[in-house]
Amino acid sequence: GAGVSQSPSNKVTEKGKDVELRCDPISGHTALYWYRQSLGQGLEFLIYFQGNSAPDKSGLPSDRFSAERTGGSVSTLTIQRTQQEDSAVYLCASSLTGTGDPTDTQYFGPGTRLTVL
Amino acid sequence: ELKVEQNPLFLSMQEGKNYTIYCNYSTTSDRLYWYRQDPGKSLESLFVLLSNGAVKQEGRLMASLDTKARLSTLHITAAVHDLSATYFCAVDLRNAGGTSYGKLTFGQGTILTVHP
Numbered sequence: 001g002a003g004v005s006q007s008p009s010n011k012v013t014e015k016g017k018d019v020e021l022r023c024d025p026i027s028g029h030t031a032l033y034w035y036r037q038s039l040g041q042g043l044e045f046l047i048y049f050q051g052n053s054a055p056d057k058s059g060l061p062s063d064r065f066s067a068e069r070t071g072g073s074v075s076t077l078t079i080q081r082t083q084q085e086d087s088a089v090y091l092c093a094s095s096l097t098g099t100g101d102p103t104d105t106q107y108f109g110p111g112t113r114l115t116v117l
Numbered sequence: 118e119l120k121v122e123q124n125p126l127f128l129s130m131q132e133g134k135n136y137t138i139y140c141n142y143s144t145t146s147d148r149l150y151w152y153r154q155d156p157g158k159s160l161e162s163l164f165v166l167l168s169n170g171a172v173k174q175e176g177r178l179m180a181s182l183d184t185k186a187r188l189s190t191l192h193i194t195a196a197v198h199d200l201s202a203t204y205f206c207a208v209d210l211r212n213a214g215g216t217s218y219g220k221l222t223f224g225q226g227t228i229l230t231v232h233p
Contacts, residue, residue, distance in 0.1 A: 031219060043205065043223035056220060091159060098218045106219055108152075108160040 002026075004109035006092050012115045013082055021077045021112045023092030031098020032075050033106065034059075034067060038088035046090075049075060050098050082116045089113050119144045119210045123224035130196045130231045138227045140189040140206035148209035149189045150221065151180050153202045160205065164191075196231045203228050 005024045013019050025032050034046040036059075046059040049069045060066070064082075069075040079086055093106040120143040130136050140149070148167055152160040164173045166182035166189060173180050177200065179192045189206055207221040 033219065033221075035221075035223075042225050043207075045220050045222065048218060048220055050218065055218070093160075095219055104219060105162055105165070106221070107162075110159045 004092055004094050004107050006090075006109040006112050008112060009110065010113045010115075012117065014117050015084060016081050018078065018080045019082055019114065021079075021090050021114070023075045023077070023094075023109060025073065025075070025092070025094030026107055027073075029094035029096050029107075030072060031095045031104075031106075032069060033093040033095075034075070034077050035091045035093065036088045037091055037111070041088075043091075046077070048098070079114075082114075084116050087114055087116045119146075119208060119222045121206060121208050121222050121224040123204075123206055123227050126225055126227055128227055128229045130193070130229065132197055132231055132233055133195050135195065136193050138191040138193075138204055138206075138229075140191070140224050142187050142189075142206075142208045142222075144208075144210060145184070145187070146208045146210055148217065149182050150207045150209070151189070151191055152205045152207065154205065154226070155202050163204075193229075198231050198233070201229055201231045 007022045032049040037043045047067050048056040051072045052069050064080045067077045089111040091111045092109040095104045095106045097104050122141045124139050151163040154160050164180040169184040171182045177194045182189045203226045205223050205226045207223045209217050
């Protein structure tokens with residue numbers, strides 16, 4: 001595809017349910033990032049993938065959050081036993097190399113708006 | 118811990134006026150990014166500033182970086198309604214080895230409204 005895509009675009013769930021959020025990065029991009037955007041906390045880094053490995057998971061807020069990436073492409077962010085404070089927009093971004101090279105721009109997807117009732 | 122602070126957080130401007138958004142960060146970094154976000158949309162990259170004294174301009178927007186002061190500015194010239202959006206700065210913090218993998222720490226965002 002032409003850009004980063006995410007699905008679903010909106011997700012409403014009940015407290016205590018599990019949810020899966022999907023990210024399709026730009027083809028050929030080895031680096032993938034998940035961020036969360038909420039009113040109270042702004043934009044926060046969650047996790048970084050280089051290929052299928054996650055060298056930095058430091059932003060995951062609790063052990064209810066996990067993420068995986070397969071085939072160096074699609075990534076899934078899973079939230080177990082959702083809580084109301086998990087309500088936010090979850091943004092995915094990808095970049096070509098993830099080396100932090102100045103030309104290695106991060107391209108963001110449209111986000112998934114998660115609402116936990 | 119890296120902190121990135123923007124001000125103002127809310128900016129209401131009249132068309133045709135000039136204004137500046139400030140971005141301060143707490144730790145040495147020589148990579149700073151500016152993004153734009155329209156309501157309900159994702160982030161669009163505006164500028165990448167890579168060294169002290171870097172200045173970049175695109176249309177009515179001009180960004181600069183002073184790494185010694187740990188300050189970046191986004192200057193708006195002769196604002197027009199189409200510039201209404203939220204603007205974020207973000208800093209790429211290198212690890213102790215001096216390398217980076219693009220983990221960004223964002224400012225709070227500045228909500229810009231341009232009115233007639």
